[in-house]
Amino acid sequence: MDPVTPGGGRRRRSILRLGIAALAASALTVTGLAGAGTAQAADVNVAKNAGFESGLADWTCSAGSGTAVGSPVHGGASALKATPAGQDNAKCSQTVAVKPNSTYTLSAWVQGSYVYLGASGTGTTDVSTWTPGGSGWTQLSTSFTTGASTTSVTVYTHGWYGQSAYHADDISVFGPDGGGGTDPDPTVPTAPAGLAAGPVTSSSVSLSWSPVTGATGYNVYRDGSKVLAVSGTSATVTGLAASSSYGFQVTATNSAGESPKSATVTATTAKDGGTTDPNVPRHALTGYWQNFDNAATVQKLRDVQSQYDIIAVSFADSTATAGEITFNLDPAVGYASTADFKADIAAKKAAGKSVILSVGGERGNVTINSDASATAFADSAYALMREYGFNGIDIDLEHGINSTYLTKALRQLSQKAGSSLVLTMAPQTIDMQSTSTEYFRTALNVKDILTVVNMQYYNSGSMLGCDGKVYSQGSVDFLTALACIQLEGGLDPSQVGLGVPASTRGAGSGYVDPSVVKNALDCLSRGTDCGSFRPARTYPSLRGAMTWSTNWDATAGNAWSNAVGPHVHGLP
Incomplete structure (x- = not known):
């Protein structure tokens, strides 16, 4: 993303997020x-x-x-x-x-x-x-x-x-007891109910279950052996063999002891490199989630609005090795542990969402300009997908790319991740003005594995439309005439989305009211509600829209997702 205002960019302020604690009062003292x-x-x-x-x-x-x-x-x-x-x-x-x-x-x-x-x-x-x-x-x-x-x-x-x-x-x-007594001693909790298996990969199974009153933690068993101890009501069991069946049970614990085991649920892992995560819907809403605090509403992934089908975690970090990426969960977001973050990813996936890792941003950069760096990118990206459960990768590199080697990197990643890989891009407007640009070339090079290009229709000023005319930023014509370049330049309509800020604070310029976004979607997919520019044909399979960010959307009372989300999902 490329917001240039203090509220819009990838501004990382290490602000203490409220987390918490609690003191367990203990010892009984006899006064004699x-x-x-x-x-x-x-x-x-x-x-x-x-x-x-x-x-x-x-x-x-x-x-x-x-x-x-x-x-x-x-x-x-x-x-x-x-x-x-x-x-x-x-x-x-x-x-x-x-x-x-x-x-x-x-x-x-x-x-x-x-x-x-x-x-x-x-x-x-x-x-x-x-x-x-x-x-x-x-x-x-x-x-x-x-x-x-x-x-x-x-x-x-x-x-x-x-x-x-x-x-x-x-x-x-x-x-001393003043006559009111104290909380009663805990009793051993009952066995958890509702154990269910969610998305699986070739090496992991996601589990969830109903909370148990009085429980302070849960133990997860695989084929009778304890493999995890967690505090929440979900977990992802990793290190499994591909195409293998496992039986899972869960118990609830507190200071009084451990409950009986739950009923067994059986899950089978996917083939090597495969996944059973849901596919992106025909018409999808994409939102970028901020892994930092920049004055927008701080969210955990569980708080991301339900209208979003693709959630792009922003952002991956580069390492000293060219092309290699890593991910560092920012304490400002408020997670108690990385395990809680992974559990939120699993829960979103179980709800039918795709959670992907965005690479780049205004201040982030990853250099992929050689065979070695392409391999380093593919290897590290796939490792992060397996570690966190990400469905795929978003390419948001805003400091220049090399289409030859970025293509190689994405091809290698696709070979590792399989056909379920969710691959998105968020180029700036200037990057998609012509099929000769490096970004456009990359998109066309990987068209067979590309999910959607959500170009950023903001922070750009006036640009050329597909008819050669100049259109001002922030209008229906700007959205439709620039989308036309991609639609007529070789991308499938299902690979084109409209990227806009969620609020006036989300970018330096280019914010448009949700009604303008809806009109542009209708113009492109139905041929209605157009401005002065009218495309030569309609594109009913247009993928949808994207926003920066789910956090700025929340700051503005979810006005963007509440308006644009249902409209995207109602496209023909």
């Missing part, structure tokens, strides 16, 4: 004997639902600022996420039962910028502590003493005005 043989009760955690395993039960959050989330968590299966907004600091509180004249230790695991933990109504000196944030989980801790007649105290967490969301988990108010 008081008087003639009467024992004092052991200290307990008097906070209820301390790990938010029951959502926000027992907690109250100001202005609806809090929610229980399944990831990231410090312990168990849930944690608190609270988001300050306007004049609200996202305060979440609980009133706990305490004993008078007693000392309590208050602690929590938190993550985020300017997170506070405190207690009020103590009857003595109210307390609070805070952290300005850091690169990992932080345990906040303080203590208070109750007054002579104090039987309840309010404990709380909050963030700060204008800051991002914070997370908190495993909150402990440890001291």
